[in-house]
Amino acid sequence: MPTALVTGASSGIGAAFVERLAARGFDLVLVARDAARLEIRAAEVRDAYAVAAEVLPADLSDREQLRLVEVRLSDPERPVDLLVNNAGFSLGADFGESDVRDEERLLDVLVRAVVVLSKAALPGMVERGGGAVINVSSIAGLLPNGTYSAAKAYVTSFTEGLATSLAGTGVRVQALCPGLTHTEFHSRAGLDLRRAPSFVWTTAEQVVDTSLRDLDRGRLVSLPGWTTAVFARVAPLLPRAVLRQVRRS
Secondary structure (H helix, E strand, C coil), X not given: CCEEEEECCCCHHHHXXXXXXXXXXXXXXXXXXXXXXXXXXXXXXXXXXXXXXXXXXXXXXXXXXXXXXXXXXXXXXXXXXXXXXXXCCCCCCCHXXXXXXXXXXXXHHHHHHHHHHHHHHHHHHHHHCCEEXXXXXXXXXXXXXXXXXXXXXXXXXXXXXXXXXXXXXXXXXXXXXXXXXXXCHHHHCXXXXXXXXXXXXXXXXXXXXXXXXXXXHCCCEECXXXXXHHHHHXXXXXXXXXXXXXXXX
8 A cells, every 4th residue: 555644634634634545545654743633533544444544743843853754754664655744833923923933933844844854755756756745835825924925935836846856757746725724723823714705715625635636637736726726826916015915824
């Protein structure tokens, strides 16, 4: 069976990836900070889909714990065929009001971990002539709106650059750019988005289904939901002053 490693696997989009990939027959390595929730998730997919599910608790903002995941990804005896860099969070505060240590932690998880784990996984995939990396970015990367948006813009650009360097290797990459998604993400960040109309929202399952379908088709940037796809096409045409007024997703 192929093996997938998913970060941020305990809830939201990460949990949806775990379930969908298990249904496709992937063995799994589940990474997140909350070991108890990971164990529950692992037991659920083992029972439902008869796949192996390894639990690897790690806080990716901690370099020693990130190293544990890096070592697991680069282990030639236990190859990983699909890496999903999904772990992430938002601060829910303007830059002028946030703590610089929180800003650094955000960059460690959203940017540094993506680079380090991709670097760990890709050489083995290239050597084997196949595999894939999905980097969960955000439509917020199109917005000039603080550290979160800047980090997601980096992830999308980084992934597009990887696609060029990996051409002809058999290894696929994808930048997954969801918009507003029904998960714990916004409540954890203290963001009140109750005014957002219902038609702009997607579910985590819809996001993952679109991502995997686009990966199968070789689509580099995946835009789940029609409103996300429309915004991605319209945003580059709008004045930057207008985009600065759009609250990040």
